[in-house]
Amino acid sequence: MSADAMSPTRRRGRIGIGSGLLGSPTVRVVGKRLLQAVPVLWGTTFLSFCLLNLLPGDAAQALLGENATEQDVAALRARLHLDQPFFERYLRWLGGVLTGNFDPSLTSGQSIAVEIMPRLLVSAEILVYVIVLSVLLTITVAVLAARRPRGVVDRISIGVSMIGLSAPHFVFALVLIYVFAVFLGVVPALGYVGFADDPVEHFRSLALPVATLVFVMFCGDSRQLRADLVDQLEGEDYIRTARAKGVPPWGVLLKHALRNSVFTLLTVVGGQVGLFIGGTVVLEQIFAIPGMGQGLMQAITFQDIPMVQTMVLIIAAAVVLANLVTDLLYAVLDPRIRHGRPNS
DSSP states (O other): OOTTTTSGGGTTOOOSOOTTTTSHHHHHHHHHHHHHHHHHHHHHHHHHHHHHHTSSSOHHHHHHOTTOOHHHHHHHHHHTTTTSOHHHHHHHHHHHHHHTOOOOOTTTOSOHHHHHHHHHHHHHHHHHHHHHHHHHHHHHHHHHHHHSTTSHHHHHHHHHHHHHHSSOHHHHHHHHIIIIIIISOSSOSSOOOOTTTOHHHHHHHHHHHHHHHHHHHHHHHHHHHHHHHHHHHHHOHHHHHHHHTTOOHHHIIIIIIIHHHHHHHHHHHHTTHHHHHHHHHHHHHHTTOOSHHHHHHHHHHTTOHHHHHHHHHHHHHHHHHHHHHHHHHHHHHOHHHHTTOOOO
16 A cells, blocks of 8 residues: 555645635635624624623723713713713614724724724734744754654754743733843833834744744644654555655654644644733733723723723624634635545
8 A cells, every 4th residue: 555545644634735625615614703793703702792881990080080070971871982881872873884884992082994994904913923933933843853752853853842831921021121121131121112113123022922922822833743753654655655655754754743733733723813902911011002902901901991991892703703614624625624535
């Protein structure tokens, strides 16, 4: 039996983009995921709206200050529609979202789109940096560790992963600030510089927050990928067949085992978008980065309900989109999915 017959394509399909990528099975997958996203997004916005209304305090009072008169507070509440019943206010906001007519921000009075777009671009920029760097680091370390299980690199990677998984990410953020910003002084501790303003300072300003998230994601991803690689190298028939045909060890690892483990890596990375978003809410506060996380915290503090609702909707849509992209990548890499064949 040939090594190709026992290759990863027997279990998960040959990697490559076929002519049937846009065929009906893939379209059905996309349509099904989009239909499932509708109740998820609606439930997320409704639940967040309920929780915001349970917060103590008054948004109008917070905006005007403690010295404002009751008449001024009542007038502002009426102008901002805060005096309307709960469901009426929710349906009004939901109707604005469906028609593209968003309410203005309560704190600034500006369009929510104008307020959110710069923050969204900053957070998206960080997300791209984190995913690219963490995937590259994960593949490199996991391959080296799986090459010699229980060797030096493998033991070191497992130890580092255990350290990274044993403490919250903000702890590593504070450690990095002390070491690289305070003690060594090689990068700034706080602030953000746009790429168009100064490319060098841009990367320096994002070095610590990106390194924190990369480290946290790498610790979990590398363990998963390394375990999958070792499992294939030690227990799969197609690996033994490839070795019997004289395929070099690195060829077996990279051409066969790693190619099969792409699916494991896709699953892990696609499911970490929510972890990334949760991490940015805290890290953007720590590093004073004007992204979605910092904006969300500020909007919650001032009970800017339209702003919070819109940000929550965008974040939920980002998680749903990440899952959809993961499913589409499965269809790209596995011909059985895009041709509608069972995974057996």
